[in-house]
Amino acid sequence: MRRRDLKFFSILLFSAALFLPVSVSGQEKDSSLDTQIKEVEKAIKAGKEQSRHLKQQADNLKSALSKAGRDRIQIANSVQSLEQRLSKLETEIDDLNGAEKEKRQLLESRRGQFANVLMALQRISRLPPEAVIAYPAGAEDLIRTAILLKSAVPQIEGQAARLREDLIALAATRDLIANRKS
Structure with missing residues (x-):
């Protein structure tokens, strides 16, 4: 029996020798596989x-792109609003320049009339009251001149007042133009 035990023992030893490297190798593979799994999980x-x-x-x-789009739309609206306002101001300035031109033309047309009336008044004012009696024209002409002057003076004063108003309006128009341009 001893031989049999020896044979059994040798088979057992041989089997152990065969399977022992496999189990050690399997443990190494398990360890390597665990490491790889951990690396994959980590990745x-x-x-x-x-x-x-x-x-x-x-x-x-x-979000930033959306905000930039909204900002761009807001800027475009602001620019459009400013362009409309600028257009209105330019139209207003053109209208004011036209009004100024009309007032200048009106003043130029009246300038000749005022010059003639002013010269006539200066000539009459140079004559002292005593000299009116010795005026070469007749009494009828003196009376007519007095009547004409009496009716002309209020008109001249009215025209002078209108001229003053026109000059004030012209100055105001120029100020408005200067303000609108700035």
């Missing part, structure tokens, strides 16, 4: 973190 976790970070950046960029 998946890092990928998820990077994906979350990139999604956050994409959301931020999308």
